Amino acid sequence: MVRFFWIILISLIPACKQPITQNSLAATIPNYTTPAPAHLPQPLTDYFKSTFPQWRVVEKSDFSTTWWSFYDSSYNPCWARTDINDDQLADYAVWLKNNAQYKLVICMGATTNSFTHYIIDDIHTTNNNGEHQLETGVAVAPPAQIDVVLPHIQSLVLQSNGFVLMELEIRTRIYYWQNDSLQTFYMK
Amino acid sequence: MGCDNSVSRDYVTDIDGNSYTTVTIGNKVWMAQNLQVTHYRNGDPIPPLTDNTTWSASTQGAYCNYNNDTSLVHAYGRLYNWHAINDQRNIAPEGWHIPSDEELNCLISWLEKDTASANKFKQPALGGYRFYGDGSYHTAGFNGYWWSTNRSFEMYNWSPRLFSALADVQRNKYEEYYGLSVRCVKDQHKSSITYKQSIY
Numbered sequence: 001m002v003r004f005f006w007i008i009l010i011s012l013i014p015a016c017k018q019p020i021t022q023n024s025l026a027a028t029i030p031n032y033t034t035p036a037p038a039h040l041p042q043p044l045t046d047y048f049k050s051t052f053p054q055w056r057v058v059e060k061s062d063f064s065t066t067w068w069s070f071y072d073s074s075y076n077p078c079w080a081r082t083d084i085n086d087d088q089l090a091d092y093a094v095w096l097k098n099n100a101q102y103k104l105v106i107c108m109g110a111t112t113n114s115f116t117h118y119i120i121d122d123i124h125t126t127n128n129n130g131e132h133q134l135e136t137g138v139a140v141a142p143p144a145q146i147d148v149v150l151p152h153i154q155s156l157v158l159q160s161n162g163f164v165l166m167e168l169e170i171r172t173r174i175y176y177w178q179n180d181s182l183q184t185f186y187m188k
Numbered sequence: 189m190g191c192d193n194s195v196s197r198d199y200v201t202d203i204d205g206n207s208y209t210t211v212t213i214g215n216k217v218w219m220a221q222n223l224q225v226t227h228y229r230n231g232d233p234i235p236p237l238t239d240n241t242t243w244s245a246s247t248q249g250a251y252c253n254y255n256n257d258t259s260l261v262h263a264y265g266r267l268y269n270w271h272a273i274n275d276q277r278n279i280a281p282e283g284w285h286i287p288s289d290e291e292l293n294c295l296i297s298w299l300e301k302d303t304a305s306a307n308k309f310k311q312p313a314l315g316g317y318r319f320y321g322d323g324s325y326h327t328a329g330f331n332g333y334w335w336s337t338n339r340s341f342e343m344y345n346w347s348p349r350l351f352s353a354l355a356d357v358q359r360n361k362y363e364e365y366y367g368l369s370v371r372c373v374k375d376q377h378k379s380s381i382t383y384k385q386s387i388y
Contacts, residue, residue, distance in 0.1 A: 080346070081346065082330050082344075082345065082346060083327065083329065083330045086316075086325065086326050086327065086328075088328055088329045088330075090330075140344070140346050142327075142331060142342070142344055142351075142354075143317075143326060143327065143331070143354060144353065144354065157321070159319050159324065159326050160326040160327055161327060161330060161331065
C-alpha cells in the first residue's frame with residue numbers, strides 16, 4: 001500500500017554524544033516527580049524558546065492519520081518525561097518542529113539554572129507527500145531486559161528508565177544513560 | 189468475592205513502632221505507605237546491607253535505604269531482598285502478610301477501574317529499586333516496585349496502571365537479589381479494626 005503521508009527514514013549514524021549546556025533565563029528546575037504533569041513545565045518551554053527560537057514543541061495534530069490508526073487519541077507521542085540518570089530530577093524527550101523539519105531533543109534536568117540537552121542526530125525525517133506529518137513518537141521505557149534480533153541478536157539490561165522511539169507500532173531505539181553519557185540501543 | 193471501589197483509611201504499627209496509613213480496596217486492607225521495619229516479627233534484626241557486592245551475594249534476608257541515604261526512609265520506606273520476604277520469622281506486622289498473586293490480581297482490577305485512586309495509592313512512595321547484579325539504586329521518585337510472595341508489582345509516575353514484570357523469583361532465581369519496597373495486606377480473618385474515615 002502506498003503511504004500518502006511522509007515517512008521517517010532512519011540512518012545508522014550514531015546519536016549525538018556531545019552535551020550542549022546553556023545557562024538559560026529559566027528558573028531553577030524543581031523536582032517534578034509527582035504527579036506526572038499534563039504539560040511541559042514552564043522552565044523547559046522557556047529554555048526551548050531561548051535555545052531554539054525558531055522551533056516549537058510538536059502537537060498531536062503534527063502526527064499522521066496513520067499514526068493515530070495505531071494509537072488512542074489520549075496517548076501523547078510528542079514528549080516523554082522520566083528520570084533516566086537517577087538524579088531524581090525529571091528528564092525530557094521532546095519533538096520540536098520548524099516548518100517541515102523535526103528534531104528530537106533530550107533535556108537533562110538539573111538543580112541549577114540550566115538544562116543540558118542532546119540533539120538526537122541519528123533520525124532523519126523526509127517529506128514523502130507534502131503533509132509534513134510525524135509517524136515516530138516517543139515514550140518512556142522502564143527498567144527491563146530487552147532482547148532483540150534486529151539489527152542483530154543482542155540484549156540490553158536497562159537498569160534505569162530510558163526513552164523509546166516508536167516508528168508507528170515498532171520500537172526502534174532506546175535512549176538511555178550509562179557511564180555518564182547518553183547511549184543508544186538500536187532495535188531495527 | 190469481587191473488588192469494589194470503597195476506600196477507607198486507618199493505621200497499622202510495626203514492631204519498631206512505625207505507623208502506616210492503610211487503604212481498603214474492595215475486601216482487602218493494604219498499607220498505603222512503604223514498610224520501613226528493621227526487625228522481624230519475633231524481634232530478630234533484619235541485617236542492613238550497604239555494600240553492593242555483599243548485597244548481590246547475600247542469601248539471607250536484608251534491607252537497605254535507597255542510595256544508602258537514611259534521609260529518604262521517611263518518604264520511600266526501605267528496600268528488602270526476597271530472602272527477607274520469604275523468611276518465616278515474618279517481616280510483616282502482626283495480623284498482616286505479603287500480598288499473594290490473587291490479592292495482586294484484585295488490586296490490578298481495582299486500579300484499572302479507578303485511575304484517580306491509583307494515583308493516590310502510589311503517592312508518595314515510588315521508592316525505586318536496588319539492582320540484583322551490582323547493587324546499584326535506580327528510579328526513585330518515578331517508579332515504585334513492591335514484592336508479592338514470589339514476584340514484583342510496579343507502578344510508574346507516568347501511568348496510572350499497575351504492572352508486574354521486573355522481578356519473578358520463580359522464573360529467575362537471581363532476581364531474589366532485587367531490593368524492592370513492601371506493602372503488606374491485612375489478614376482476612378482479622379476483623380477487629382474498624383474503618384472509620386472514608387476518604388473517597
